[in-house]
Amino acid sequence: MTANGTETVTPGGEQLVVCTDAARTYGTGPGAVVAVHGASCAVTAGAGIAVVGPSGSGKSTLLHLMAGLDRPTAGRVAHPGLPEGSLPRHIGVVFQGPSLLPPLTAVENVALPLRIDGVAQAEADARAFAALEELGLEALASKLPDELSAGQAQRVAVARVLARRPRLILADEPTGQLDRESAGQVMGVLLAAAATLGAAVLVSTHDMRVADALPTRWSMADGRLVLPDGTAEEDRAEEDRAEERLAGKRRAGERQEREAR
Numbered sequence: 133m134t135a136n137g138t139e140t141v142t143p144g145g146e147q148l149v150v151c152t153d154a155a156r157t158y159g160t161g162p163g164a165v166v167a168v169h170g171a172s173c174a175v176t177a178g179a180g181i182a183v184v185g186p187s188g189s190g191k192s193t194l195l196h197l198m199a200g201l202d203r204p205t206a207g208r209v210a211h212p213g214l215p216e217g218s219l220p221r222h223i224g225v226v227f228q229g230p231s232l233l234p235p236l237t238a239v240e241n242v243a244l245p246l247r248i249d250g251v252a253q254a255e256a257d258a259r260a261f262a263a264l265e266e267l268g269l270e271a272l273a274s275k276l277p278d279e280l281s282a283g284q285a286q287r288v289a290v291a292r293v294l295a296r297r298p299r300l301i302l303a304d305e306p307t308g309q310l311d312r313e314s315a316g317q318v319m320g321v322l323l324a325a326a327a328t329l330g331a332a333v334l335v336s337t338h339d340m341r342v343a344d345a346l347p348t349r350w351s352m353a354d355g356r357l358v359l360p361d362g363t364a365e366e367d368r369a370e371e372d373r374a375e376e377r378l379a380g381k382r383r384a385g386e387r388q389e390r391e392a393r
């Protein structure tokens with residue numbers, strides 16, 4: 133990906149996450165909510181994807197499944213090369229709302245996940261500052277989250293992801309709570325981070341302006357993921373069901389014809 137959203141790596145490259153008929157149902161019994169069902173897709177190295185759908189269509193749930201933050205209740209979410217159930221450290225997540233820890237400065241927030249990964253303090257600090265610098269945010273380094281606007285905080289959250297050098301960035305409605313100008317700035321740093329890393333990026337959004345910044349568009353409606361070329365398993369299953377219905381009607385018609393003779 134380049135900063136203007138152009139894909140530089142052809143699809144069909146290394147798969148970073150693969151969903152096969154993945155589903156997530158919250159709760160059980162009559163009150164159960166099927167948030168995602170029959171999701172089949174793969175995110176490959178270098179991809180730039182917008183997952184577009186209205187509020188409640190299942191976008192966050194799908195991203196959480198891909199990031200390994202949640203488990204599917206049916207089907208599979210795999211990270212090729214990693215044992216099932218292990219944390220996919222090659223994925224970085226930008227969350228929907230405020231996610232910086234209030235008592236820590238911006239640079240400390242960026243350094244924290246590195247420290248958790250076992251990076252020594254001095255190196256973590258240096259990498260955190262470099263990530264802020266890379267995105268033109270160095271002036272914010274010593275600010276507390278309270279002193280940042282929502283857009284600035286979200287850009288620091290992007291720097292936090294960049295510092296860990298993931299191969300795939302998942303951003304869940306990263307501009308959902310921002311005005312138009314801040315949204316543009318956040319998308320700018322997000323695409324710049326992806327370009328710097330050569331990482332794939334997948335952004336969930338209900339904003340077409342955000343979706344337009346990315347070369348590939350998937351859509352979600354009522355928990356169902358639809359890929360542009362209709363490769364979703366769900367589509368194939370629906371086609372199979374339609375063919376089956378047609379065949380059933382044909383058989384019934386033939387039976388009626390025979391009986392009429």
Ligand SMILES: Nc1ncnc2c1ncn2[C@@H]1O[C@H](COP(=O)(O)OP(=O)(O)OP(=O)(O)O)[C@@H](O)[C@H]1O
Binds near residue numbers: 158191193
């Ligand atoms: N923890 C939960 N418990 C019960 N239902 C949930 C839970 N999380 C999400 N849901 C429901 O699952 C469905 C999908 O929610 P999800 O947050 O994935 O959608 P979304 O497209 O990301 O929406 P939004 O953009 O508003 O976050 C919704 O009906 C939601 O109410």
